[in-house]
Amino acid sequence: MKFKIKSWNSVAIWKWLANDDKCGICRAPFDGCCSDCKIPGDDCPLVWGVCSHCFHMHCIMKWLAAQQNQICPMCRQDWALKSDLP
């Protein structure tokens, strides 16, 4: 071996795997956070419904708490969390 790699410091960026670039409820970008949070990232995560729509977790919780029927605000189907993610 002419070259032996001793260590590797790699760099990667991450993005939410969302089908839109903004949250349908607060209209803030998924890169940012919901209107109640200050710092985006792990403290303000996204959630996906089985209907494939995606929101800030805080936003959809607030929406569901205010509704009688647990439906997705985008497509009016019953809201349920999707378990198997891409």
Add this chain to the structure above:
Amino acid sequence: MSLKPKKVDFTVTWNALKRTIEGVVTLSKVPRVEWNDRFTDVYSLCVAHPDPFTNQLYSETKEFLTRHVQSLREQIIQFENNSDLLKVYHEMWIKYSQGVSYLNKLYSYLNQQHVKKSKLSEADLTYGGIGDLPGHMVEIGELGLEIWRLEMLEKIKDNLIELVLEAIRIDRKGDSAVPTTVVNGVIQSFVAVEDPKLRVPGDPSTHLTFYEKSFEEPFLRDTGQYYQKEANKLIETCSVAEYMEKVIQKLHEEDMRARRYLHPTSYAKLSAECHRRLVTDHASLLHAECLQMVENDRRKDLANMYCLLKPLSGGLGFLADTVEQHIQNEGLDAIKSMKPETAHTDFVENMVVVQKKYKEIVSNIFNSDQLFLSALDKACTKVINWRGQASQPGQAKLPPCKSPELLAKYCDTLLKKSTKGFSEQEVDEKLNNSIMIFKYIEDKDVFQKFYARNLARRLIHQLSNSMDAEEGMINRLKQACGYEFTNKLHRMFTDVSVSNDLCNKFNDYLTSQNLTTGVGFSVQVLQAGAWPLQSNYPVQVPQVLEKSVHIFETFYSKQFNGRKLTWLHHLSTSDVKLNYTKRTYFITMQTLQLSLLTHFEIQDSLSCKELQELTQLNDDAFTRHLQSLIDCKLLLASSKVSEVHPTELTADTIIELNKNYSNKRSKFRISGAMQKETPQEVEHTFASVEEDRKIFIQAAIVRIIKSRKVIKHNVLIQEVLNLSYTRFSPTISIIKKCVETLIERQYLERTPNSTDEYSYVA
């Protein structure tokens, strides 16, 4: 002794009383017993039976005092036009005023019982204008002083005042022979005999009418004439600097003189008069000298100038303007000729020198006067945001200001690990200076962009000298510009520590799963939104590393839901051990450089074309990284093929592994092309700033209109400027463009009836 009213013989009692009074007002000896008895006499006359003799007593006393003063005046008449007049008058006055005050006590029964009763009420004084009612009584003390004023002062005051003025003139010449007490006593006598009837309660300007009219007025006139002549004499004989010095001294002397001789109400009037004659009348002369003083840094003269011009209304404006212009010139001079390599250091440090110098002058010489502080600020702002002079009006746009970029670079050199070896305090102080410069910068958003890029580079490549210093700087920026401004910088910081945790978790995962990456693997996983990074081209990593990538991706998708990882291999680095050289070398290099090198594992030489096919890099990246390896002599480019341009790489150039590589150090880092800012990157930064500004302005416009519903064009522009000035100063045209865009996108519309009004479209 009985207090009961009884019959009294007025003539007998009065004659006795008169003898005592005579003794009192001439301050000759009055026996104690006699003095005591006279109290009884005054009392018994005032309560005499069947009719009290109050009025008679009062008029007899008045008569007596008048005659006494008249006789004194006859004595003094021989001193008229004689300089002894002052002395004699003073002696008489002291004696008389003292005597009258005793007399006032002697007559206290009369004062209290009769005068008080007949005193006019305030309302009468204000509305009646009754003035000198015949038979109207005043207290005996006041009566005595009034008589003095009428019978003595009014008659000889012209001579008296002429002598007082003469004495003060002599005093001004510095002659110490002036009898201060006498002159002061004479002046004070004018105040003492003030007519109380002329006083309007609550209006102090009426309290000293006699003093002001008869003494102060001629005195001020005389002073004015004196200093007018004096000023002209001085100007002819000495320079402006000396003149100021002398004037300050004279003003000071005059101030002391006022305190020696005058009544306190005159202090301000006197110094105002002197100031008018010595400074205001010659302001243009002083102004003419300002520029020279500022240019030659004549601090003492400037201090004098400040001190003299300050009381003038608007007097400092000219000086402040001169100072501002000079700071601006000096600042521009300081940053004019900078070598491109050291421009960042030169710019900041030269500017700091200029700012500190004038800051010190402003606080020491100009007493931290608001006017001069703002002159300093204005000048610094102009210099720091200087974009060059438009050679013709209406010329094409000036280039963007370089200062934000230079300042960011300066901070970068301070925070980077370097060989310069500044101590912690030095770095701290320099960073503080940077913040001082930063506050003057108008395009703060441009600075932020450059700063973020530099910070990203320092964090990713672990180039920071100290994390504390980094954090300290971010906090300073936060203090200067608010949370919003440093938000992203903070998030970058958080990401670094989050990544460390993640690496630890990953290592635990490897152990638990019995996996190995084969290399010492670490990773920084960063949030796309917070970092100024792009994945500009796909990179094939060397095969040895692919395993790590796969394992980590599996691990990451188990850890987090719904996140997409993008590798930025052009930013990653690796430590490589060279086994083919005589000595063993450990080199830290970029992954791209490594992936080029690893293709020489099997062969020792490859053509450029072959190499590029193997690595699948685009032309630009390929040439840059290959060149960097050739530059550090790890690879050799055969010059046989391209003798014409030995340094230029063509598709046919043969690249060879340098097996005889040697270096003094066995552990080192080869810096890649990426470490330098390319002009494209700079341009890209400016473009993204421009984009961000548009978004910021549009958001501001919508916010303003949403709250106002309807707004005039000019008001809107002003509000936008107010909202954005902490970050940048937008041009009017860009605001207009943003308004157009928003109208197109139907956020707002022009109101139908007006040409310059917008309304919000809900």
